[in-house]
Amino acid sequence: MARVGVLLLNLGGPERIKDVGPFLYNLFSDPEIIRLPVRAFQKPLAWLISLLRSSKSQEAYRSIGGGSPLRRITEQQARELQSYLRNIGIDATTYVAMRYWHPFTESAVADMKADGVSEVVVLPLYPHFSISTSGSSFRELKRLKDSDDEFAELSIRCIRSWFDHPAYVSSMAELIKKQILACDLPQESHVFFTAHGVPKSYVEEAGDPYQDQIQNCSLLIIDQLENSLGFTNSFSLAYQSRVGPEEWLKPYTEEVLEKLGKSGVKELVVVPISFVSEHIETLQEIDIEYKEIAQKNGIVNFKRVPALDIYPLFIEGLADLVSSCLNGEGISLEEASKLPERVKLYPQEKWQWGWNNSSEVWNGRVAMIVFLCFLMELIIGGGPLHQIGLL
Amino acid sequence: MARVGVLLLNLGGPERIKDVGPFLYNLFSDPEIIRLPVRAFQKPLAWLISLLRSSKSQEAYRSIGGGSPLRRITEQQARELQSYLRNIGIDATTYVAMRYWHPFTESAVADMKADGVSEVVVLPLYPHFSISTSGSSFRELKRLKDSDDEFAELSIRCIRSWFDHPAYVSSMAELIKKQILACDLPQESHVFFTAHGVPKSYVEEAGDPYQDQIQNCSLLIIDQLENSLGFTNSFSLAYQSRVGPEEWLKPYTEEVLEKLGKSGVKELVVVPISFVSEHIETLQEIDIEYKEIAQKNGIVNFKRVPALDIYPLFIEGLADLVSSCLNGEGISLEEASKLPERVKLYPQEKWQWGWNNSSEVWNGRVAMIVFLCFLMELIIGGGPLHQIGLL
Numbered sequence: 001m002a003r004v005g006v007l008l009l010n011l012g013g014p015e016r017i018k019d020v021g022p023f024l025y026n027l028f029s030d031p032e033i034i035r036l037p038v039r040a041f042q043k044p045l046a047w048l049i050s051l052l053r054s055s056k057s058q059e060a061y062r063s064i065g066g067g068s069p070l071r072r073i074t075e076q077q078a079r080e081l082q083s084y085l086r087n088i089g090i091d092a093t094t095y096v097a098m099r100y101w102h103p104f105t106e107s108a109v110a111d112m113k114a115d116g117v118s119e120v121v122v123l124p125l126y127p128h129f130s131i132s133t134s135g136s137s138f139r140e141l142k143r144l145k146d147s148d149d150e151f152a153e154l155s156i157r158c159i160r161s162w163f164d165h166p167a168y169v170s171s172m173a174e175l176i177k178k179q180i181l182a183c184d185l186p187q188e189s190h191v192f193f194t195a196h197g198v199p200k201s202y203v204e205e206a207g208d209p210y211q212d213q214i215q216n217c218s219l220l221i222i223d224q225l226e227n228s229l230g231f232t233n234s235f236s237l238a239y240q241s242r243v244g245p246e247e248w249l250k251p252y253t254e255e256v257l258e259k260l261g262k263s264g265v266k267e268l269v270v271v272p273i274s275f276v277s278e279h280i281e282t283l284q285e286i287d288i289e290y291k292e293i294a295q296k297n298g299i300v301n302f303k304r305v306p307a308l309d310i311y312p313l314f315i316e317g318l319a320d321l322v323s324s325c326l327n328g329e330g331i332s333l334e335e336a337s338k339l340p341e342r343v344k345l346y347p348q349e350k351w352q353w354g355w356n357n358s359s360e361v362w363n364g365r366v367a368m369i370v371f372l373c374f375l376m377e378l379i380i381g382g383g384p385l386h387q388i389g390l391l
Numbered sequence: 392m393a394r395v396g397v398l399l400l401n402l403g404g405p406e407r408i409k410d411v412g413p414f415l416y417n418l419f420s421d422p423e424i425i426r427l428p429v430r431a432f433q434k435p436l437a438w439l440i441s442l443l444r445s446s447k448s449q450e451a452y453r454s455i456g457g458g459s460p461l462r463r464i465t466e467q468q469a470r471e472l473q474s475y476l477r478n479i480g481i482d483a484t485t486y487v488a489m490r491y492w493h494p495f496t497e498s499a500v501a502d503m504k505a506d507g508v509s510e511v512v513v514l515p516l517y518p519h520f521s522i523s524t525s526g527s528s529f530r531e532l533k534r535l536k537d538s539d540d541e542f543a544e545l546s547i548r549c550i551r552s553w554f555d556h557p558a559y560v561s562s563m564a565e566l567i568k569k570q571i572l573a574c575d576l577p578q579e580s581h582v583f584f585t586a587h588g589v590p591k592s593y594v595e596e597a598g599d600p601y602q603d604q605i606q607n608c609s610l611l612i613i614d615q616l617e618n619s620l621g622f623t624n625s626f627s628l629a630y631q632s633r634v635g636p637e638e639w640l641k642p643y644t645e646e647v648l649e650k651l652g653k654s655g656v657k658e659l660v661v662v663p664i665s666f667v668s669e670h671i672e673t674l675q676e677i678d679i680e681y682k683e684i685a686q687k688n689g690i691v692n693f694k695r696v697p698a699l700d701i702y703p704l705f706i707e708g709l710a711d712l713v714s715s716c717l718n719g720e721g722i723s724l725e726e727a728s729k730l731p732e733r734v735k736l737y738p739q740e741k742w743q744w745g746w747n748n749s750s751e752v753w754n755g756r757v758a759m760i761v762f763l764c765f766l767m768e769l770i771i772g773g774g775p776l777h778q779i780g781l782l
Contacts, residue, residue: 015498065501071494072502102493103462107406110456111463 002155004092005117006085006322007108008078009124009137012098013068013279019101020058024050026100032136034244035201053243064283071098073277073309074125077318080310084319092322093117099137109144109151121325122158122333123318125276127168128217129161130198130210131339138337145333157330159321161209163217167317171308172271173224179269179303180225180233187231189267189301190260193218194290195274196281197239197248207340211249218273236260237273240290241281254293261297268294270304276314278307393546395483396508397476397713398499399469400515400528403489404459404670410492411449415441417491423527425635426592444634455674462489464668464700465516468709471701475710483713484508490528500535500542512716513549513724514709516667518559519608520552521589521601522730529728536724548721550712552600554608558708562699563662564615570660570694571616571624578622580658580692581651584609585681586665587672588630588639598731602640609664627651628664631681632672645684652688659685661695667705669698 014023028046078094085092097108124134145152183189195214202208218237226232240253272282291302308314405414419425419437469485476483488499515525536543574580586605593599609628617623631644663673682693699705
């Protein structure tokens, strides 16, 4: 049997306070995260955003112990999945490939080559597909494949999304159920799904299936939950973590929290639906920021459902996905990395200057940003990069 | 029994070409690597050196596949050691702590805390102690301990050096023996130990025990080798990888290679004595650069002894070191991180301006360097940091 490498894709996160700036720079340098009309604007803008957001973000990481736990948890998931696969007779080794921080995708690919892997299963640790998460990682992997003959020779099969996998849905329902039953009045408690948001244009203009998958996923979980509990809870869904001036998927988490509080909800079971591992968005945003908003608005009992991390049924589900993929259910990397037809990332077409779409707005904004960058660089002299931890 | 964490210390290495500049910057920012009179000069100098050395260094990494294999090999060593320890009944988990690249020491410490480790064994993957290798890592760990109450509560025991451990000496002798016996005329082949060099001032002024340990270690290995082979090979020892204008430990590897070639040595068994893992110094410097020098000077058969990597007897030796440390043989982190008495790193004393020691020379050199830095930054405008991969 071929030596199987299971490549687990995730975002990555800064592990030290001084890594926060460079991490943000990597994140915002990705055209799948911020879509700009012209490639040349990407890095200056990434630099400026990371500069501006760095100290607030550092503060957030400080409040959760000085760094992201994402690498640690992802490596635990990798170990558990590897053990499970080997126990069921699949001779697989798991590898962690982060998109914006160490260990980077390149390192995982180098490791697989060194280990003599001949068959690769690519499993994003994002249940729902988005251009900006799994999509970006698949495309990164595709770039590596295109520039590396040795890697290109391997058989690579991908799982694009798995939000409807029974083990995942059941794991979520089980964890939510525990929190509901721990409420004073379980039947009165409100189930509140909060997913990481994406710009509205991703879905409406670019055809990102993310919102559909999140909505369907919530309904699957709610169904399963009702079957298991024997009663029905009210529930809602909102999107968190918005950055920048653009409109993102609505409703926004903070606004729904206010409304729920004002409408008299006292016990809230908060479900971080798009996250399978604890990280800054659960530990800081939900547990600190959103909790505060909820409590200010009269919600007395704010119960956050833990992320799946290494929940055994969840790991079993991941193993089942790998196993199905090895049995022919996966798709090729080419197919997985394909953008929805309507996406226009700048490398794909010549940009039309002039009064078309929103180009003028962007031209103006970006020119101003670039001008400010150079001005600051000149004024500060040694380069303000040290402010974001690059120096 | 306490949960044991075994912390493996190593240097770290860039895994992608674009990480080479930032890695060099981290390396040369360390006062244990470049000793300067005044702390304020450290970062500008590190920046300049990394800028100047970056493209040559990138080329070297390109020639060995585009990055350092050090993290991968160190993680393999960690896995093998963990399995071995658990098999002999020690419930230990191994952690990798790199000094200048990911995974950094901070991450390993965070992982140990998250895993609930209560007893830590610190094992440098440097057999010989030097201020600039194990010393720098111990001191880094000490800084982390001093600023982290939770970490400070753990029991921490350190192994300072282990160049004379029988399993290490035997492993080296076994690997060398194989290469000798593969020569056309085994008894005529010359055994050539090449160790990573350090500035001569480390040993002569600062009292670094490195050179003594390297010399003793070579003799131990040669003894063992003679016993095993039943005949005696001629041998020599030299120091490689010199950087900068300062005098380093002599003789230099390239000079000895020339002499050996000219004196008629035809078969050379090259032993990378201070390296327990393959990395840039073995795969590129020895296998490419030094091999070329040797062949130019008439050495026909250039046989390089592989690094120990996960050689079973070597892993057994590491396990024995951990086990002895748990039985009380280790030393405290305070003791391990103590510099030899004669070392004067700048944080320890007030620098005397004026015509004392070499201060004037350094003042002049560094002032010129800093001036050049700012000049280049101004001329290039956006900051030349992109040239070393920081942008």
